[in-house]
Amino acid sequence: MDQQLKQRLVGVTVIFSLAVIFLPMLLDGSGDRPKHLEISIPTPPKIPSYVTVEDKVIELTRKVEKLPQLEAIIVDEIADQPVVQKSTSKTEKLVVAKQNNKSEAEAAVIKSTEAQAKPVPPVKTKVPVEVSKKPVKKQTGGTSWVIQAGSFSDKAKAYKLRDKLRKSGLASVFIEKFKHNGVLNYRVRMGPFISRNKARVIGNKVRAKYNIKGLVMHYEK
Template sequence: MDQELKQRLVGAVVITALAAIFIPMLFDDPVDETGKKINELKIPELPERLQSSQAVRVPQNSDDVIELPLKRPMKTVTAASDQASALHRWYLQVGLFSQQENALSLRDQLRRQGYAASVSKVKGDQGEMYKVKVGPEMNRDRAEAIKVKLKQQNDLNSFVIQDED
C-alpha cells in the first residue's frame, strides 16, 4: 500500500472518531440548571403570641454589656421541678469484694448475661473495697424484678440501693 493511501485512511479514522465523540454533544439536551436557580423564599408570618413580644436589643460593644440589667433567678417551684426531684436512680448491689479481680469477674459474668453491671471503688473500714452494681433503673419496682431474676439465674443475693449522688 502506498504512503498516501495510509495517510488518508488514518485521517478518515481520526475524523470519524472525533465525529463520534462530538456530534452527540450537539444533539444532547441542554445542561440542567434547575439546581442553580434560587426559588422565591417565602418567610411565614410570626405566630400571634410572638408578634406581641418585644425584641431584646443585642449589645454592640463591651459598654453595652456592662449596662445590661442583672437578671435574678426565679424562685418559683414548678410541678416539673418537683417531679424531677422525686426521681431517683436505683441499683442492685450484687457484691462487695476486697479483691478487684473478683469484682471484675462478677461484673463481666453479668454483662455477658445482658445486665448493665459496673464496679465502683469504695472506702470501707477494712480499706478499699470494690462494689458490683447492676443498674441504674428509674423505677424501684423494676429494680426489684431484676433482683428476683438475678436470684433465679445466678443464685445471687442482692439488695436495692438508691444512687449515692
C-alpha cells in the first residue's frame, strides 16, 4: 500500500508540474516552440524476497533424514575393522588372577578346617543375675511423714490421681491398698518425707496447684 501511494503522489506531482508549464504557453500562444523537459522519476525500491517457513521445514526434515544413514555407515565401518589382540591378553591375565585367587581361598579354607579340628577348651559362661524390677523403698530411718491425697474404692480414679500428681514432680507418689468392710480400697499418698514441715510445704503446693487438700499423716510402714 505504501509503494502504490508513493507512485500515485509522484504521478500527481508530474501532471501538476506539466500543467503549470504548458497551460500558460497554450493560453499566450507562445507554445509553438518545442521544449525538452527532463523529469527524474525515482526508481521503485526493491522488494526483498522472503523465504517461507514451510521451505525451511522441508529442508530441515531432509537433513534429519540423512543422519541415520551416516550413523549406519559409521557402524558398518567400525564393525569391519579388525579386533586388536590386546583384549585376548587381558582376558588371559584375568584368568590367571582368578586361578591365583582360587588357590589362596582353598589354602585359607584348609587352614580354617585345621583350626576347627583342634579341641577348644570349654568356656565358662557366667550366669546372669536377675535384677528385680520392683521399686526400691526409701529407707528414711526413724519417723517419716506422708501426704494422703485421696482414698478411693474405684481403682481407676485412684490411678488417675496418682498419674496426675506424678506429673507435677513435687514428690514420689504411690498407692497403698487396704480392705474396708471386705471391700478393697486405694489410698493415694505422696512421700515419705523425713520431716513434717517438708510434708506440709508439699501439701500446700498440691493444694494451690490442684485444689486438693491432702492430709499430713505419720508413716509407720
